[in-house]
Structure formats: C-alpha cells, structure tokens
Amino acid sequence: MRKATLYQFSLPMEAGIILRYQRLKTRDGFLVHLQENGRDGWGEISPLPEFSHETREQAQQAAVEWLQQWCSNIRVQPKESTFPSVAFGLSCALAELTGELPENADYRKAPLCTGDPDDVILRLGNLADQKIAKIKVGLYEAVRDGMVVNVMLEALPDLKLRLDANRSWTRTKADGFAKYVNPDYRQRIAFLEEPCKTREESLAFARETGIAIAWDESVRETDFTVEAQEGVSAIIIKPTLVGSIDRCRQLITEAHQSGLEAVISSSIETSFGLTQLARLAHWLTPDSIPGLDTLDLIQSQLIRCWPDSDIPCTTLDKLATVWSHECQ
Numbered sequence: 001m002r003k004a005t006l007y008q009f010s011l012p013m014e015a016g017i018i019l020r021y022q023r024l025k026t027r028d029g030f031l032v033h034l035q036e037n038g039r040d041g042w043g044e045i046s047p048l049p050e051f052s053h054e055t056r057e058q059a060q061q062a063a064v065e066w067l068q069q070w071c072s073n074i075r076v077q078p079k080e081s082t083f084p085s086v087a088f089g090l091s092c093a094l095a096e097l098t099g100e101l102p103e104n105a106d107y108r109k110a111p112l113c114t115g116d117p118d119d120v121i122l123r124l125g126n127l128a129d130q131k132i133a134k135i136k137v138g139l140y141e142a143v144r145d146g147m148v149v150n151v152m153l154e155a156l157p158d159l160k161l162r163l164d165a166n167r168s169w170t171r172t173k174a175d176g177f178a179k180y181v182n183p184d185y186r187q188r189i190a191f192l193e194e195p196c197k198t199r200e201e202s203l204a205f206a207r208e209t210g211i212a213i214a215w216d217e218s219v220r221e222t223d224f225t226v227e228a229q230e231g232v233s234a235i236i237i238k239p240t241l242v243g244s245i246d247r248c249r250q251l252i253t254e255a256h257q258s259g260l261e262a263v264i265s266s267s268i269e270t271s272f273g274l275t276q277l278a279r280l281a282h283w284l285t286p287d288s289i290p291g292l293d294t295l296d297l298i299q300s301q302l303i304r305c306w307p308d309s310d311i312p313c314t315t316l317d318k319l320a321t322v323w324s325h326e327c328q
Contacts, residue, residue, distance in 0.1 A: 041097025206231025
C-alpha cells in the first residue's frame with residue numbers, strides 16, 4: 001500500500017526580512033509525506049522568493065504530478081523534477097522512506113552575525129566550539145565592511161570568518177574592502193562568497209588580495225563546473241536551490257576531489273527543513289560546519305524542532321491538506 005499527502009504551510013517571518021527586492025512576511029511551502037508498507041518519509045518543498053526559479057504554485061503542481069505517478073506505479077520511479085525545491089523535498093522523503101538519510105545530525109551552526117560589532121564580538125567570545133562565524137557584507141559601504149571585519153579578527157585571534165557579498169561589489173569596491181583588512185588577518189577569512197559581479201572579477205580579486213573566495217550563486221548556473229582554481233577554497237550548496245540529494249552529493253564529491261570545501265547552507269527553510277539539512281551535513285560533509293543559522297528568521301517552528309530552541313512550534317493538525325491519494 002502506498003499513500004502520499006501534500007500539506008501546505010505559511011509561517012510568519014520576523015519583521016524586516018528583505019530578499020533582494022521584496023519584503024518576506026511569511027515563509028510558505030509544502031510538506032510531503034510518503035507512506036509505504038508501514039514506513040514513512042517526509043520532505044519540505046519551499047521555493048525561496050527572489051532566488052528560486054519556480055514559484056510556489058509551480059512547485060505545488062510539479063509535486064502533485066510526481067506524487068500521482070509514485071502512487072500509481074510501484075515498479076517505475078518517477079523522473080526527478082526539474083524544479084530544485086521539488087526535487088530536493090521529494091528526495092528527502094524518499095531517503096527517509098528507504099532509511100538512506102541517517103538520523104544523526106550536525107546541529108553546529110556558523111553564527112550569522114548582525115548588529116553592533118561590539119555585541120557580536122562579545123557573543124562570539126563566549127563560543128566554546130570552533131569559532132567560525134558568518135557576516136553578510138555588501139549591504140553598506142565596502143570600506144565600512146572592511147573595517148568591521150578587521151576589528152573582529154583583531155579582537156578574536158582564534159576567529160575565522162565566512163563572508164557573503166552576493167555579487168554586490170564592483171571590483172573597485174571589493175578592493176576598497178580588502179584595503180581595510182590587515183594582510184596578516186586575511187588568511188582567517190575562510191572564504192568570501194562571490195565578492196564581485198562576475199566570476200572573472202572575483203577570481204582576480206582573490207589572486208591579488210590573498211582573500212579566498214567561494215562559489216555560491218555560480219554553483220546553480222548551468223555552465224558551472226567544479227574545479228580547482230587559484231584563490232577558490234569552497235563551494236556553497238543550498239539544496240533547496242540546487243536540487244535532489246543525489247545532485248548535492250555529486251557536487252560535494254566533485255568539490256572534495258578538487259580539494260575544495262563543500263558547505264551545506266540553508267535557504268531559510270523551516271525548522272523541519274533545517275533538521276534535515278543538519279542530517280545531510282552530518283552524512284555528506286562531516287568536516288564542515290554547515291551554514292544553518294536562519295532558524296530565528298521565522299517566528300514559528302514546524303513539527304520537527306531544532307534542539308534547545310524555545311521558538312513555538314506549529315503542529316501537523318494546523319496544516320491544510322492540499323492533496324492526498326492512497327492506492328494498493
């Protein structure tokens with residue numbers, strides 16, 4: 001017996017969350033539940049506005065079509081969806097159903113640092129584990145970003161920083177940032193994600209400043225290939241934007257073979273999705289701290305809660321069923 005159910009959720013975001021060109025007031029998406037012969041598998045399908053190519057409506061339609069095929073034909077696995085959020089959520093559900101996705105999880109997080117640098121330094125100084133933190137740069141003047149990064153690295157000699165510019169700088173602004181980072185500290189920048197508007201400019205920046213970069217947006221472009229390049233230290237894998245577990249595992253393998261770090265990162269999934277990403281990270285990238293510090297951006301958790309979080313949790317009975325089917 002097979003049964004598939006698709007639930008819809010809409011959770012309130014914290015005020016002021018802006019993605020590129022729009023304010024995100026709710027985090028919307030779907031939970032898929034597969035059942036077969038007493039076994040269960042769950043997955044989250046939550047395309048991210050401004051970043052995912054597919055809309056929520058397109059994701060729902062694609063998920064229902066896949067689930068219909070899965071229910072009606074037990075001998076042939078439906079083809080993987082071309083929509084990354086759908087492919088990832090369904091692959092998680094299948095991996096849970098078959099027992100492929102391990103239960104053990106990596107709940108370590110590289111803290112996402114915002115606000116007053118003095119407060120951030122105090123908070124990071126209290127970290128007992130390996131001191132790795134992330135800062136979004138490119139939101140203010142590049143020179144200010146450079147000064148803040150320099151102050152933090154000077155104040156905490158055992159701190160390593162991951163920075164993310166989201167391709168926001170011209171080469172001139174990127175150089176302005178680097179100018180204010182002490183050359184002696186630059187090796188403690190684990191990587192700067194996509195500092196410039198083009199890959200060529202980012203590569204040149206890395207070569208000339210000694211500040212390592214990582215590919216993020218590039219990983220999701222059709223012409224991208226994983227390869228060892230001077231100045232590149234890592235690739236960032238956001239499964240909701242990349243695709244199925246198999247696609248993520250392929251990228252991780254290629255990265256490791258090329259001597260690059262692979263970091264699994266969130267796309268503002270719910271606590272449900274984040275716990276699955278933590279399990280994926282423990283399984284596929286055990287030597288890298290995942291980038292999952294987005295739990296506090298949503299005002300409610302969803303069914304599966306993050307350990308030691310006091311954010312209230314929305315239960316399954318509060319979700320609407322948008323599609324369900326059972327067959328022998």
